[in-house]
Amino acid sequence: MLVIRGGRVIDPGRLDGVHDIWIESGRIVRIGNMDEHAEPGDENADVIDASGRIVVPGLIDMHVHLREPGYEYKETIATGCAAAARGGFTAVCPMPNTNPVNDSAQVCRFIIDQARSCGAGVKVYPVGAISVGLAGRELAEYGELKSAGAVAFSDDGNPVTNGQLMRRALEYAKGMGLPVISHCEDLLLAGKGVMNEGTFASRLGLAGIPNAAESVMVCRDVALCELTGGRLHIAHVSARESVEIIRHAKQRGIKVTAETAPHFFTLTEEAVGMYDTSAKVNPPLRSAADRDAVREGLADGTIDVIASDHAPHSTVDKDVEFDAAANGISGLETSLGLSLALVKENVLSMADLIEKMSVAPARIIGKENGIFEGAVADMTIIDPDSSWIVRADSFCSLGKNTPFDGWELNGRAVMTIVDGGVVFDASKSGL
Amino acid sequence: MGLSTRDVLDIASLSGEDISLILETARRMKEIFRRPVKKVPTLRGKTVVSFFHEPSTRTRVSFDLAAKRLSADLVSLSASTSSMVKGETLVDTVRNIEQMVPDVIVIRHSSAGVPHMLARHVSVPVINAGDGMHAHPSQALLDMMTVLEKKGRIDGLRLAIIGDIARSRVARSDIEGFLKMGASVVLAAPPTMIPAGVESFGVDVTYDADKAVSGADVIMMLRIQKERAASFLFPSVREYALRYGLNAERLKLAKKDVAIMHPGPINRGVEIAPDVADGKHSIILDQVENGVAVRMALFYLVMGGQWNAGD
């Protein structure tokens, strides 16, 4: 028996107050308030003092790249899951752009088995491919992928350039009740671009990627979502025009959801500085106007989810010319710290933040996640105030690629609990 | 007095005083050209490593000649002679170069920012010989030297740059240099060749070459890359030549004493008509000669040289 005592328990729309939580056999068995001096109810109970802390339903990062199978030098399922646990995540959804691609039950099961056996304790809900080999030519076998455990479909890393394929993917996935996650990018408009198009790119002599490379595809996919009645989820929203298109679509009742990543509401293209490849990401860091629009989209509910798009890379991929450097930021271990700043800056309430990092992603991938009697005991305990310094070289992730190295952040996960077991405990990690 | 920076990576990081010092030093270096023995022992025992990761004949020969005239030892690497291939990390590149124990490194690279990244990793001065679409500081310096020589000043002049500004490192460096030295700049190109965010550059922009030509004291014609038509930047070489090429007819709009520059190599009959390139207003060959002098000055100054007339 595990008892979490004295924390502020927030389950958006359900609970917000100081409660004690009793956990047994991996489930929440009781939520209540015990007398301060009373025994927890069981002499053998482990009691976790959560006073001053926030206890929330387990955080879920629905957009990560774990690189295994195929690119184990960048990340493995074990290191990625360890990074997730440390970042406060009880579950992650790895994208299928591995080698081999996760377009079959076999690969899907391999990923789930690796996650189970690696000992990190974090739940892994794979995203299956939209198209075989991410090649954009034929649909992957969604039925088989779903039975193997896939929770959504995406060709992330690649856009689906063929509009007919995207239409059919949305339609066919509708029959499974699963969402299609779209990496919105018009490859021809993005061209050879390596950062946001604008003054900074022009001064640095780097080829630019216009906002429209993203927004024209958001526009297409919203139209296809309306046409098909399928469930569309837009990945990593970076451009203000995309926010506006999604807002308008939601007003019209179209079944679209959207996510953004902490780097898009925290940084602008200026972070590229003098060719800092740790700030090279796709879609690229945009202008201040875009960053502000993303924040507004989070605040008014246009953007449902915060997901890190955790994209670990090795120095071999990053310590090269800016043009040749790989896109991506290793985000699992900074995501919560960066997102808590939105609460401090009054962009979101704490409950809204938990909604976007836990409840909404669970709803989109069709998993139950909440704090109530009988629920699976997946929980994150957050210290909302403790200040800490980001040290990339001490990341659990093999990917040390972050533009936030050396940043001081306020707030972090101090404990991650999965199925009633502690998978991360800051006090035991020397943090 | 020396340069305020260790490296010469772009014009933006040089001060106006740095530029004046380089131009004055280059002017004196040029005097060496008039001597019967065109070589001085100033940098004897120093090693220049020049690393050209992108094909270039003129700039490379110019830097090599500059090093030789100062008696430096020269190691010239190109992408094919070094083992550098795509995929080698910059750290490996740096290690390879450091094996040669250089006193100064000259680098040309097809990717913007590589000289900056290199400079962060090495302990000797780095001179950028052109990086991607970013900067070509020695070109801008030789352009300024040539204009100063012909016009006696840069301050108050009007420079017109015509061509693919968006994809030109020469244009970027010229804009920064000439503005810094008090000139005004007008850019002329079709909108497809104007960089995004140009409004923050402090220059005038026109889509009409005639407007740029009239009133200019100096015209810089950029080389047009014919294959760019395939990226929809312009319909055809023919139409480009008609609308933006500098020919005798268009030149009539210019000031009587206008000077015409080109960074070379020239597409005769495309961006510039042969009779204009070879005509009395052309200072293109002076640019080539001054290129060597400017690069000698850069070597000399980044290696901590103090100009001494008796040297």
Ligand SMILES: [Zn+2]
């Ligand atoms: Zn993506």
Ligand SMILES: [Zn+2]
């Ligand atoms: Zn991704």
